[in-house]
Amino acid sequence: MGTPLTIADLKKRARRRVPKMFFDYADSGAWTEQTYRANESDFGQIKLRQRVMVDMDNRTLETTMVGQKASMPVALAPTGMTGMQHADGEMLAARAAEEFGIPFTLSTMSICSIEDVASVTTKPFWFQLYVMRDRDFVLSLINRAKAAKCSALVLTADLQILAQRHKDLRNGLSAPPKLTPKHLWQMAARPFWCLEMLKTRRHSFGNIIGHAKNVSSISSLSTWTSEQFDPRLSWSDVAWIKEQWGGPLIIKGILDPEDARAAADTGADAIIVSNHGGRQLDGASSTIGMLPKIVDAVGDRIEIHLDGGIRSGQDVLKAVALGATGTYIGRPFLYGLGAMGKQGVTLALEIIRKEMDLTMALCGKRDIKDINSSIIVGRQ
Ligand SMILES: Cc1cc2nc3c(=O)[nH]c(=O)nc-3n(C[C@H](O)[C@H](O)[C@H](O)COP(=O)(O)O)c2cc1C
Numbered sequence: 001m002g003t004p005l006t007i008a009d010l011k012k013r014a015r016r017r018v019p020k021m022f023f024d025y026a027d028s029g030a031w032t033e034q035t036y037r038a039n040e041s042d043f044g045q046i047k048l049r050q051r052v053m054v055d056m057d058n059r060t061l062e063t064t065m066v067g068q069k070a071s072m073p074v075a076l077a078p079t080g081m082t083g084m085q086h087a088d089g090e091m092l093a094a095r096a097a098e099e100f101g102i103p104f105t106l107s108t109m110s111i112c113s114i115e116d117v118a119s120v121t122t123k124p125f126w127f128q129l130y131v132m133r134d135r136d137f138v139l140s141l142i143n144r145a146k147a148a149k150c151s152a153l154v155l156t157a158d159l160q161i162l163a164q165r166h167k168d169l170r171n172g173l174s175a176p177p178k179l180t181p182k183h184l185w186q187m188a189a190r191p192f193w194c195l196e197m198l199k200t201r202r203h204s205f206g207n208i209i210g211h212a213k214n215v216s217s218i219s220s221l222s223t224w225t226s227e228q229f230d231p232r233l234s235w236s237d238v239a240w241i242k243e244q245w246g247g248p249l250i251i252k253g254i255l256d257p258e259d260a261r262a263a264a265d266t267g268a269d270a271i272i273v274s275n276h277g278g279r280q281l282d283g284a285s286s287t288i289g290m291l292p293k294i295v296d297a298v299g300d301r302i303e304i305h306l307d308g309g310i311r312s313g314q315d316v317l318k319a320v321a322l323g324a325t326g327t328y329i330g331r332p333f334l335y336g337l338g339a340m341g342k343q344g345v346t347l348a349l350e351i352i353r354k355e356m357d358l359t360m361a362l363c364g365k366r367d368i369k370d371i372n373s374s375i376i377v378g379r380q
Helices: 007-017 020-026 034-044 089-100 114-120 135-147 166-171 181-188 191-198 218-228 236-245 257-265 287-298 313-321 331-340 342-362
Strands: 046-048 063-065 068-070 074-076 126-129 153-156 249-254 270-273 303-307 326-329 376-379
Touching: 007 020, 007 331, 007 342, 020 166, 020 181, 020 331, 034 046, 034 287, 034 313, 046 313, 074 089, 074 342, 089 114, 089 331, 089 342, 114 135, 126 135, 135 236, 153 236, 181 191, 236 249, 249 257, 257 270, 257 287, 270 287, 287 303, 287 313, 313 326, 313 342, 326 331, 331 342
Parallel strands: 074 326, 126 153, 153 249, 249 270, 270 303, 303 326
Antiparallel strands: 046 376, 063 068
């Protein structure tokens, strides 16, 4: 296998390096996975406008997301159990993002803790919050994120109940993972992954174990995770979260213009147009399909970001052209991580940056801030 040139190349490598149940955990959507697929394929329908004989020298992708500098309009999305794609995965990805000059978002359901990530980074990262029934625990998470100097809080709105992913059920994957002979066999088939895992003590949810009430062991953690996601979460809770946090707030999981208006009413700083990477409501529209409607509804009131299905720099550019000022990648960085550790995350980011830069040039633009719908000729 030569040097990976695309995110698809990294995915192929990750499949060979990561035990099946964890690779499948990343590469899965809810039920029929049609929304997962649509997120990716709907980008392909958008056609770019080729321009020639314009000065394409001295290009820049630099931008800001919630007022914070980013070397390109891409952040790493929060992903649970990232430390199972590669040992200490969140710490490695956070360092790759920092070196690249883009935000890293740590999931509540990470393997490495907030403090672990803070200990290996020198610039602020972002923290993603799931709201649990135990609000004292939620408050302690917010306070730990503040103490770690996180510079934005990403409140996830679309996973208070968990949709069904057939691959996870078939693989017997639970949260946290419980080892069966089948799992041990899958791990034994991935010796490099095992060797790295043996070198770390981080094998369970680092933000929860030893922090949440009565959760000190793996078995109590499993009951806790199944009972704690709070299905009563509603817009009225956002004011309390905003007040406790006191910094930039991003609401993630918006796919409908009416919800986008409600999110803007909360005074949040940004929304992420997202369907959780097709992992929740299967049959929902792709994010890129819904973006124009959401931009029409609230584009003049709140910063709009997007995730879901981005597999190239061209996809990022299309999202920016349709009105997103920032994007996030989930699986592309997980594949990089699974394939090659920190170096693979950097490679995923380099692939995306290069594609974005070249595409911008071939569309006759030099500055990402000048990208708008004029670079799109239509949909086919
Ligand atoms: C393996 C995996 C785990 C995820 N875990 C979380 C999570 O803990 N919190 C969250 O807000 N979103 C989570 N997401 C959703 C991502 O933040 C993001 O919305 C999605 O991955 C974007 O789609 P993409 O993977 O096609 O880039 C997860 C996604 C994946 C693939």
